[in-house]
Amino acid sequence: MSEPTAFFSELLSSLPSDWQAPVEALAADVLHANTPLRLVLLGGFSVGKSSLLNMLLQAPLLQTALEETTALPTFIEYAAERSMSLIGPDGSQLPLDDAQFAHVTTHAPEGAVCAVLNLPQPWLKGVSIIDLPGLGSTSAHHREYTLTQVRHADAVLYLLSPRGPSAADMETLQIIQQAGKRVKVLVTHWDEVEAAIARGEKAPSLEQWAQQIERAAGLRVRLATSHHDGLGREDILDFVERARDDLQSIRLRRFQAELRPVLENALGHNAEQQRACEVESEQQAQALHQELIERKQRLADFKSNLYGEQQADRSRLSQQAGASVRQQRQQLVQQLDEQAANLSDETEWAHFGQVGGQQLDAAIRTIASQFCELSQHYGALELPAADIVELNLRLPVPEPVAAEDFIDIGRLTQLQQALTEQQDTEQAICQKQVSLQVHDMDEHAQTLHALTLQQQALASQPLPMTVQQTGNGNGAFIGRLVGEVADIGLMFVNPTIVGAKVAALVGKGAKVAKAVSTTVRVVKGVQQGKTSVRGVPQPIMEKLGGLEMLSLGYWGERMGQALSGQMEIEVVDPQAMAEREAALAELELQRQALRRALSRNEDIANERQLTGWALEHSQKEQARLLGELEQLKQHAEQKHREALQQQQQNRLNQLQRSSEKARTQWLQSFDRQASAMDELLHNRVRSYWEDRVEALLNERLQDIDLLAEQAQASAQDKQATLVILAEQAQALQRTLDTLH
Numbered sequence: 108m109s110e111p112t113a114f115f116s117e118l119l120s121s122l123p124s125d126w127q128a129p130v131e132a133l134a135a136d137v138l139h140a141n142t143p144l145r146l147v148l149l150g151g152f153s154v155g156k157s158s159l160l161n162m163l164l165q166a167p168l169l170q171t172a173l174e175e176t177t178a179l180p181t182f183i184e185y186a187a188e189r190s191m192s193l194i195g196p197d198g199s200q201l202p203l204d205d206a207q208f209a210h211v212t213t214h215a216p217e218g219a220v221c222a223v224l225n226l227p228q229p230w231l232k233g234v235s236i237i238d239l240p241g242l243g244s245t246s247a248h249h250r251e252y253t254l255t256q257v258r259h260a261d262a263v264l265y266l267l268s269p270r271g272p273s274a275a276d277m278e279t280l281q282i283i284q285q286a287g288k289r290v291k292v293l294v295t296h297w298d299e300v301e302a303a304i305a306r307g308e309k310a311p312s313l314e315q316w317a318q319q320i321e322r323a324a325g326l327r328v329r330l331a332t333s334h335h336d337g338l339g340r341e342d343i344l345d346f347v348e349r350a351r352d353d354l355q356s357i358r359l360r361r362f363q364a365e366l367r368p369v370l371e372n373a374l375g376h377n378a379e380q381q382r383a384c385e386v387e388s389e390q391q392a393q394a395l396h397q398e399l400i401e402r403k404q405r406l407a408d409f410k411s412n413l414y415g416e417q418q419a420d421r422s423r424l425s426q427q428a429g430a431s432v433r434q435q436r437q438q439l440v441q442q443l444d445e446q447a448a449n450l451s452d453e454t455e456w457a458h459f460g461q462v463g464g465q466q467l468d469a470a471i472r473t474i475a476s477q478f479c480e481l482s483q484h485y486g487a488l489e490l491p492a493a494d495i496v497e498l499n500l501r502l503p504v505p506e507p508v509a510a511e512d513f514i515d516i517g518r519l520t521q522l523q524q525a526l527t528e529q530q531d532t533e534q535a536i537c538q539k540q541v542s543l544q545v546h547d548m549d550e551h552a553q554t555l556h557a558l559t560l561q562q563q564a565l566a567s568q569p570l571p572m573t574v575q576q577t578g579n580g581n582g583a584f585i586g587r588l589v590g591e592v593a594d595i596g597l598m599f600v601n602p603t604i605v606g607a608k609v610a611a612l613v614g615k616g617a618k619v620a621k622a623v624s625t626t627v628r629v630v631k632g633v634q635q636g637k638t639s640v641r642g643v644p645q646p647i648m649e650k651l652g653g654l655e656m657l658s659l660g661y662w663g664e665r666m667g668q669a670l671s672g673q674m675e676i677e678v679v680d681p682q683a684m685a686e687r688e689a690a691l692a693e694l695e696l697q698r699q700a701l702r703r704a705l706s707r708n709e710d711i712a713n714e715r716q717l718t719g720w721a722l723e724h725s726q727k728e729q730a731r732l733l734g735e736l737e738q739l740k741q742h743a744e745q746k747h748r749e750a751l752q753q754q755q756q757n758r759l760n761q762l763q764r765s766s767e768k769a770r771t772q773w774l775q776s777f778d779r780q781a782s783a784m785d786e787l788l789h790n791r792v793r794s795y796w797e798d799r800v801e802a803l804l805n806e807r808l809q810d811i812d813l814l815a816e817q818a819q820a821s822a823q824d825k826q827a828t829l830v831i832l833a834e835q836a837q838a839l840q841r842t843l844d845t846l847h
Contacts, residue, residue, distance in 0.1 A: 114359065114845075121841040123834070126373065130366065138362040143184065143235040144351040147257060150266030151275060155295035156238055158335050159266065163343060168205075168224060169238065170213050179215035179222050183236040186225030194220045230344055233351050257282060258511045262289040262350040264343065267330070269300045271316050272323075278465075280324035285472045286511065289353070290328065291346045292320070298334040361506065363846050368501035370846070372803075374839045375499040376810055381832050383817040384825040395818050403811045406498060409490070410804045417796040420485050424792055425785075431477045432781045439470045439777060440770075447766040453758070459766065467773045471780055475513035478788050482508040486795045499807055505795050508787065516787045517780030524779060 115134055119127055148156050157169035160183065169181070191208040193201040196218055203211065203222070212222050237260070257263065263283055267276060283290050294300075294313065304310050313330040321327050333339030386392050443463055450459050486505045488495060495501060817828070 118842060118845055121838055121845060123838045125835070126370075126839075129369075133365055133369075134362060137365050138358050143233050144347070144354050145235055145237065145259065145261045146264060146347060146350070147237045147239065147260040147262070148264045148266070149239060149257065149279065150295075151268060151273065154266045154268050155335075156266055159264075159293070159295060159333060160236070160238060162333070162335050162337060162340060164226065164228065168208075170209050179212050179219060181212050181222045181224060181238040183224045183226065183231070183238065185228065185231035185234065187227055188225070189227060190223075190225045192223045192225075194223060196220055230347065233355075234347060257288065258286055258514060260288055261354050262347070263291070264346075265290055265292045267292060267294045267316070269294060269296045269311070271311060272320055277320065277323040280320055280326050282468075284324050284326040285469070285476075289350050290326065291343070292328045292330050293339060293343070294330055294332050296334060297332040297338060298336065300332075365503045365506075367843065367846055368503045370839055370843050371501050372499040374836060374843070375496065375501075377832050377836045377839065379499075379810070379814055380817060381829060381836070383814045384820070384829045384832065386818050386825075387822070392818055396815065399811050399815055402498065403808060405494075406804055406808055406811070409498075410801070410808075412489075413796070413801060413804065416489055417793070417800075420487075420796070421789060421792050424481055424485055424788065427481055428478060428785050428788060431474060431481075432785065435470045435474050436774070436777060436781070439466060440774065442466045443770045443773060447763070447770060450762055450766055451759070453762065456762070456765070460769065463769060463773055467777060470777060471514060471517060472510070474781055474784060475510040475517075478513050478784055479507055479510045482788060482791060485792050486800065488800070499810070500803060502799060502803065505791075508791055513784040513787060514780075517783045520783035521776060521779050 115138065119130065122130055148160065150156055155171075158171045160169050161167050161171065164183070191203040191205070193203055193207075193211055193216070195201065200223075208222065208224070211219065257279075265276075265280065265283065272280075280290070280292075294316075300311065313332070317328055317330050331339050331342050333343070383395060386395050443466065446459055446462055446466075450456070483505065486502065488500060488502065490498075490500065817825075820828070
């Protein structure tokens with residue numbers, strides 16, 4: 108039974124010919140004899156995966172270097188002939204030679220999906236090795252693809268560096284453990300460790316590393332060592348063989364579980380057919396007919412109640428699944444709230460996001476595991492075991508839904524929703540672009556040219572001419588007036604000269620000169636329109652304003668009358684006057700010097716008197732200013748502290764808003780994925796009841812009709828049918844024995 112192909116061949120040889128096609132269809136659906144073991148080779152950045160594969164394949168087929176080498180997922184499988192190819196996104200295969208294969212696996216072409224290496228090595232039969240980019244790769248796409256392959260792998264070879272497990276190793280090993288994968292952990296480059304030991308360095312403790320992995324990842328493993336010279340090859344090949352056999356055993360057990368109730372029902376139906384063929388008398392026929400009617404009624408009643416049983420089964424699962432989701436969501440909310448409460452600085456944001464994502468993934472994986480358990484406990488018929496045997500209603504135990512399938516459906520639903528949102532956004536942008544009318548640019552250009560021509564034509568048109576009178580019409584009057592007063596105008600050409608001549612004519616002295624000077628100032632003031640002149644009474648100025656043109660003649664007449672008589676004037680000696688003026692000036696200088704000295708003495712006295720008061724006042728003012736300065740300093744420091752506190756509070760508020768947004772997104776993601784997983788569980792239950800149970804009931808009802816027809820057959824046909832049925836019964840029994 109370790110070889111499914113040999114077992115299946117033996118099974119088919121023992122089956123009746125009528126049953127071979129249905130069993131082959133079941134095997135193709137369940138046994139998957141052609142599906143190889145998916146063995147994923149995984150490890151950190153440049154840990155030596157390609158070197159290990161070259162050692163296993165005993166040929167340098169994969170590139171090795173210190174930098175990251177595996178840039179493209181590479182599948183290594185068995186084939187009768189050696190070949191290499193590149194798989195495109197449309198499934199196309201491009202044949203490659205050795206150099207091209209080395210290049211594409213280290214420099215992934217754009218759009219390429221993977222590379223395939225086929226080798227005629229017997230140990231690869233039934234195995235598909237997947238060499239993935241390292242988990243330390245800078246490509247987020249590579250990391251996500253790697254983790255997806257881990258979820259779908261049947262077994263994992265995980266490679267550690269000789270420095271021991273890192274935090275990233277622990278995280279990945281925990282994912283492998285939670286996914287329930289068979290795993291073997293290898294420490295690569297052990298030749299370097301052996302060289303270090305030879306130099307006298309201390310050997311690392313593999314047992315201590317295994318204990319660290321168990322504490323951090325919950326995975327109990329036995330660490331093995333390997334290097335490029337072949338160390339550990341037999342151990343690895345033994346692990347691959349055991350994993351392949353175990354996988355085949357799991358598939359084989361599922362195939363047996365599916366096939367056994369089908370064969371048992373067939374054997375029961377064969378016995379009923381033989382009973383129908385053995386009916387000879389009318390009484391036996393009537394008894395069989397009555398029995399078939401009762402059986403059909405029982406099946407019909409059971410079928411009528413089938414919907415209620417299905418709903419009860421689904422309701423029970425719905426309650427259990429809902430309770431599981433609520434519990435995990437509550438725990439996730441509590442964990443996220445604790446993380447948000449501890450978030451106090453922007454530097455902790457990256458760690459917050461990483462931990463939050465891990466908590467979300469852990470919650471989803473827990474629900475997937477619980478849903479996987481629930482998927483094994485449904486579909487039980489509410490019938491006594493004897494009735495199930497009598498009515499041939501044996502059903503296989505429902506195949507559980509793998510936890511990876513629940514996780515995948517959750518992620519798929521989330522991606523579909525994200526795609527839908529993106530498509531809606533794109534559609535909205537397209538609609539907005541359509542709504543924006545694009546005007547004809549040629550039409551605008553033609554309109555602009557026409558307006559330019561119109562503007563030029565308007566500017567070139569001549570303007571009409573008009574006659575306009577300027578001036579105020581006073582020229583003739585002024586000309587007449589000038590002509591009338593020409594005889595006295597000469598007197599106003601220079602009033603100062605006229606006054607001097609008049610004074611000279613009358614002859615005489617300072618008094619006359621003073622009067623003449625006053626006269627001149629009056630005349631000039633009157634001519635300039637002034638209303639007052641210094642030394643002239645205001646009433647006289649008002650009268651003179653009315654006699655503007657005659658004022659000079661008038662004053663000349665008066666002055667002539669006043670000076671008509673002879674007068675004697677005593678004149679001071681000019682030299683004595685000059686000496687006196689010089690003495691007076693000297694005395695004035697002395698007086699000013701004394702006054703300045705007296706002023707300085709007074710200032711000094713006042714300054715001495717006020718110095719004490721000023722000093723005291725200055726000290727008080729200085730103290731006041733120092734107090735104000737201290738108050739201002741304290742106020743500034745308080746404002747600074749308040750500003751820092753406000754800034755810190757703003758940063759905390761921003762962190763809180765960001766953490767709340769991240770929390771909401773994580774919970775929305777959890778709800779979407781959990782809802783999709785719940786829907787998958789309910790669809791599987793509904794499908795089982797509708798496609799398996801109801802189909803089996805319909806088949807049993809048809810069998811009753813066939814039995815009734817068979818009971819009415821002729822004796823000769825019954826005998827021939829009995830022979831065939833007996834042979835089929837023996838074959839079915841042998842097949843059942845083979846299954847056991």
